[in-house]
Amino acid sequence: MSDDAAGGNETLRWPTNLDRQGIVERLVKVRALAEAAGLKELSARFAGVETMPSSEIGANVIAALTWIQEKQDHPEITMQLSMVAMNLKNLK
Numbered sequence: 306m307s308d309d310a311a312g313g314n315e316t317l318r319w320p321t322n323l324d325r326q327g328i329v330e331r332l333v334k335v336r337a338l339a340e341a342a343g344l345k346e347l348s349a350r351f352a353g354v355e356t357m358p359s360s361e362i363g364a365n366v367i368a369a370l371t372w373i374q375e376k377q378d379h380p381e382i383t384m385q386l387s388m389v390a391m392n393l394k395n396l397k
Contacts (some may be wrong), residue, residue: 323392328362329354335369335385342379347372359396366390 332354339348350365370386373379
């Protein structure tokens with residue numbers, strides 16, 4: 306199975322029904338990707354995301370997305386944040 310078929314290329318399907326757990330899982334992935342890329346400011350936004358209040362998660366996602374979109378060299382992080390942003394309405 307190729308990476309695309311295994312979910313490595315999620316641009317083909319954008320989940321719009323992520324629940325809080327799904328959102329947190331993606332943000333944990335964003336945190337790890339940011340740490341690996343040396344983006345300390347970005348990874349710090351999602352430190353403790355597992356227990357963060359919904360309003361704080363939403364504010365951090367929007368701020369992070371605004372910040373990362375200016376930096377064209379991190380498409381995976383941008384994609385994950387975009388997917389989460391589309392699902393913020395599902396945070397409870």
